[in-house]
Amino acid sequence: MSLPLAVPEHVPGTCPLCGVATPADLERCGSCGYALAGVDGRPSAFSRATLLWASIGFLAVYLVTLAIVLVTR
Numbered sequence: 001m002s003l004p005l006a007v008p009e010h011v012p013g014t015c016p017l018c019g020v021a022t023p024a025d026l027e028r029c030g031s032c033g034y035a036l037a038g039v040d041g042r043p044s045a046f047s048r049a050t051l052l053w054a055s056i057g058f059l060a061v062y063l064v065t066l067a068i069v070l071v072t073r
């Protein structure tokens with residue numbers, strides 16, 4: 001059984017969470033504080049390089065942990 005969800009349609013120039021008008025230079029909604037990164041053409045909060053290096057970091061920690069487990073078995 002699933003409940004019907006009423007997802008309001010996003011109107012450009014407004015906050016997706018509370019619907020208050022948000023000028024293009026705002027990074028957060030002045031009413032509810034919702035982060036507006038990636039909304040209405042604003043740049044995303046994370047660049048491709050950030051995501052790439054975070055992934056490499058997680059992979060490196062995983063491989064070091066795996067190596068320690070294999071050495072101590």
Ligand SMILES: [Zn+2]
Binds near residue numbers: 017019030033
């Ligand atoms: Zn808002």
